[in-house]
Amino acid sequence: MELMLKLLNGGAGTLASYLAAHVLLCLLPAFFIAGAMAALIPKASITxxxxxxxxxxxxxxxxALAGSLIAVCSCTIVPLFAGIYRKGAGIGPA
Known part of the structure; x- marks a missing residue:
């Protein structure tokens, strides 16, 4: 029983550190990029x-060209998609 608790505790700590690193290194920059795109790219260019x-x-x-310039993982593409879609992009290209 002690071994099982020790394993669960170690796994929970590893998961917490992974999630913290993932948020700092992936999600936070994606929100900043999405905000910059929303603020700096005119709606006329997007449409x-x-x-x-x-x-x-x-x-x-x-x-495809724009996507090749911004290489991010699948979970960080959501803020980028939302920003471009709100600016008037079609669902497919967004």
Whole structure:
């Protein structure tokens, strides 16, 4: 029983340190990048290149190019997606 409690305690500590590092190194920068994008990129640029009415042959390559410049993990892409989507990008390119 003592061994089981020791293992659970060690696992919980490791999980807590992983989550703290993940939040500091991934989520926090993603929120700052999303905020900077929302503040600095004009809505007209977003709708021109990634908009809902932009042809797919324009918007998808533009989204792929922009996505290749910002390499983040899947959980940090959510704030970036939300910022671009609110600016008027279509669901696919966003």
């Amino acid at each position: 021109r290149w990634l908009g809902r009415n932009t042809p797919a042959y324009v918007s998808y390559p533009a989204a």
